[in-house]
Amino acid sequence: MKINVTILLLLLTLQLSAQNHVFVETESFQNKGGWVIDQQSFVVLNSSYIMAHGMGRPVKDASTTVKFPKPGKYHVWVRTKDWAPFPKGPGKFQVSVDGTPIKQIFGESGSDEWKWYDAGETDIKKNEIILSLKDLTGFNGRCDAILFTDAPKFTPPNKLDELTAFRKKLLNLGETPSSPGxxxxxxxxxxxxxxxxxxxxxxxxxxxxxxxxxxxxxxxxxxxxxxxxxxxxxxxxxxxxxxxxxxxxxxxxxxxxxxxxxxxxxxxxxxxxxxxxxxxxxxxxxxxxxxxxxxxxxxxxxxxxxxxxxxxxxxxxxxxxxxxxxxxxxxxxxxxxxESKAETGESLAADKADNFTLGTSNLWASLPVDTVTTFPETPWALQFSDEYHIDKGKADWEWETGFGNFNTITQAEQIRDHNLRAIYGNWSYLKNNKKEKYAKQELAWVAYIGGKRxxxxxxxxxxxxxMDIQEGKFYPDGSVTATWTIDLHFPDAKNSKYFEGQEFFASTKHIKVAPYTIPxxxxxxxxxxxxxxxxxxxxxxxxxxxxxxxxxxxxxxxxxxxxxxxxxxxxxxxxxxxxxxxxxxxxxxxxxxxxxxxx
The missing domain is CATH 3.50.50.60 (FAD/NAD(P)-binding domain)
Structure with a gap:
């Protein structure tokens, strides 16, 4: 039995070594073009990725040089997701090899899970090619990695542990890290x-x-x-x-x-x-x-x-x-x-302990321009109406998602994406239904990095x-003097009425405190x-x-x-x-x- 297992392992090793995998991390692209690096979900993905954050306008192509061990037929896999699958999202993009686009369009699958998509076969004719990503919408299409393999029946792993090990092996991340002392x-x-x-x-x-x-x-x-x-x-x-x-x-x-x-x-x-x-x-x-x-x-x-x-x-x-x-x-x-009132004795504490946290903001702003501009309809975004919309040309702190419906660490991407669906949906409504006020306004900036609370x-x-705060207790190790109110956010009541469970707008009650010291x-x-x-x-x-x-x-x-x-x-x-x-x-x-x- 031991001999058979040894032979099997040897054959498996020989089989793997015979395969040529060329693994490309998109965040390592030499030319990002208009794409941006997003690391906010590293704790979930064990990786960063790049995203086409164009605020509704397609961004410049991202490109990089990729070296191959030998020319030949390679199967292509693209790791991505549809971030707003309602039923198909807006984040469409294409992959091109030496200027030739792969026929499949990515980012509109209707699935909000990160996974590998089969992009078919391509003919690599030389040892070095230009790989590029073309954004088709400007609405936050994203790509984690691209794999070329000459093993036609090979499927890259989707399970996180297996994918992390696969990623580390192909990127040689198991080697000793550098040390600055x-x-x-x-x-x-x-x-x-x-x-x-x-x-x-x-x-x-x-x-x-x-x-x-x-x-x-x-x-x-x-x-x-x-x-x-x-x-x-x-x-x-x-x-x-x-x-x-x-x-x-x-x-x-x-x-x-x-x-x-x-x-x-x-x-x-x-x-x-x-x-x-x-x-x-x-x-x-x-x-x-x-x-x-x-x-x-x-x-x-x-x-x-x-x-x-x-x-x-x-x-x-x-x-x-x-x-x-x-x-x-x-x-x-x-x-x-x-925490609960019973645990802390605080009058402002919750009746029962829970996972509720203050939310995350993605701020945005528009600016006046000289000519009339347009913004597309956004059926994949949150939908607004004459009855309810936010009639402002910029955001302030109130634009906030979280409130216990999301985990602000493990669901940072979903929180940011929900904020984007609110921003783009509301802006689309303003541009297409309140033209007298917003025809000559244009989105100037939208944050894609979330501001967590x-x-x-x-x-x-x-x-x-x-009690430490409101009673102004001064402990012997009192250090920082704090002056801000007890400022605990919660969903705005009107926002909850129209977007129950999907709130993105906050309210607060400022409870004034005298300056106090933090031990x-x-x-x-x-x-x-x-x-x-x-x-x-x-x-x-x-x-x-x-x-x-x-x-x-x-x-x-x-x-x-x-x-x-x-x-x-x-x-x-x-x-x-x-x-x-x-x-x-x-x-x-x-x-x-x-x-x-x-x-």
Whole structure:
């Protein structure tokens, strides 16, 4: 029996080695044309993909050079989906080999599942060809990967585990990742919180890696999402806090401003690059954490365009991802959703615990133009009427999807797509039914990266709650002074009437609070020894999170984390050890009385 199994394995190996698979990741295309990289569903797909985000106008072709081991007949497989199959969606595109289009049209299958589609056979006549994608609509067609195989009966795997292994093997991702060396502090997430944490730690003398999964810094305050900064820094108990936030602050361009420059992307990156102690890694999605017991030793990230992997070793780590991604990967305790009144004693808590979270926004804006423009009918989008439509030429914070109907982490793509169906459907209605007002208006910008509000909250040694906020409790380790209202969103009643279960428009009730302080114990993990956190994923209840989540407040959290990390390094202790043994020194730094000596 052993001999037979050995022979079978040998034959299988020989059979596989005889096959030529040429696997092309679309995000690695050399020329993206007008297509954009989307990594928001990496946690679901284990990959990025490219998308034709043309706001109703076809984008320029994406193309790349592909090398083959030998010319010949190859079977072609295309991995894609129909993102709005009602019954067939708008994301149509074609694949061309050396300028010759494959006959099949992709992106209109009527299935919203990512899977491989059989594109038939093509004749590869030379060892190097040009592969291109042609967008046919401008309405967010997307493609994950393209496979060429000379094995006619081979079908690429669709199951995630099998596909991930297949993808890794053909991309040689099993090889040892590159290493930029060891860092004192590894900050994962380059929003306002993470950027401020990196700068704070670096200016205290720490060697810092700042890892961001997009090409820009700022997170929700970047030109990709365009949310203005809120929360005050001038009411702080500690005058040292807020200085770095001010450096990041590009003024108040409002939400969804059509001018990308108003959000200061270049300015943020220039500030980081001017810091000699910071190594910046953009376009890098951290998908793996290496741990020993309850200590993180390293994280591994993958470039969202090239798929190159990098391993970052560090002494301390800070989860500034918003989603609590690093904490989750490392096994940190976390909560997601609402606690009950019985559990927290909060009057604003839900009667029963549930998975309800605040939603995600994709902002948009239109601008006046000199001539009359048109916009197509959108039968695949949400349908509006004289009775109900949003009669505005731009979005603000109210355009929001989630509200417990979606998981903001695992269903990020569906949330974004639902927002797009609302935006395009409403705009189509305005353009075709209110021409007197919108005939000379044109969509100028629509966000394809979602601006999230809520997902995981990592549990620390203290969980901030409603009473802490409203009673203005000042704990000995009080650090960041927060000023924003308790701002918990819920579906707008009229929107619910017309789109029950598919809401995309929000309301809120602002509950004013006096300035209060967030304890330092909310800024490090309860059960992972060397993990800090800053941003919307800190240790709070759902109710308290409604106040702590705004970006100037989150930026100050990052500043505190940088200071605390320097003390943990100086005294060779943990984040908890700073609280237990070195709190007076941390407080002195926050007051601006002293700076810890550089390690």
């Amino acid at each position: 060891r860092f004192d502090m590894v900050v994962v997430g380059g929003g306002i919180a993470g950027t401020c944490a990196a700068i704070s730690a670096a200016r205290m003398g720490m060697k810092v890696a700042l890892i961001q999964d997009r090409p820009v810094l700022g997170g929700n305050n970047s030109s990709e999402i365009r949310v203005h900064l809120m929360g005050d820094v001038d009411k702080n108990h500690y005058p040292k806090l807020g200085r770095i936030v001010r450096e990041m602050d590009n003024g108040d361009p409002g939400n969804g401003n059509p001018d990308a420059k108003e959000y200061g992307d270049k300015r943020k990156i220039d500030i980081i690059k001017a810091e000699p102690n910071i190594s910046l890694f953009l376009n890098t999605f951290v998908y793996k954490a290496e741990t020993q017991n309850d200590i993180i030793t390293a994280v591994v990230g993958r470039d969202i365009a090239t798929n190159k992997e990098t391993r970052f070793e560090g002494s301390f780590f800070s989860d500034c991802t918003g989603d609590g991604t690093l904490g989750f990967l490392a096994g940190a305790e976390f909560r997601m959703g609402r 809520e997902s995981r909250r990592i549990i620390g040694d203290h969980i901030l709650n409603q 330092y114990r909310c800024l490090y993990s309860k059960n992972i020894q060397n993990l800090f956190m800053a941003g919307r994923n800190i240790s709070t209840t759902h109710v308290a999170f409604g106040s702590t989540r705004v970006m100037r407040t989150c930026g100050m959290m990052g500043e505190v984390v940088g200071f605390a990390a320097s003390l943990a390094t100086k005294y060779k202790t943990t984040p908890r050890g700073v609280y237990e043994h070195h709190l007076p020194e941390l407080t002195a730094i926050l007051k601006g009385e002293t700076l810890a000596p550089q390690p």
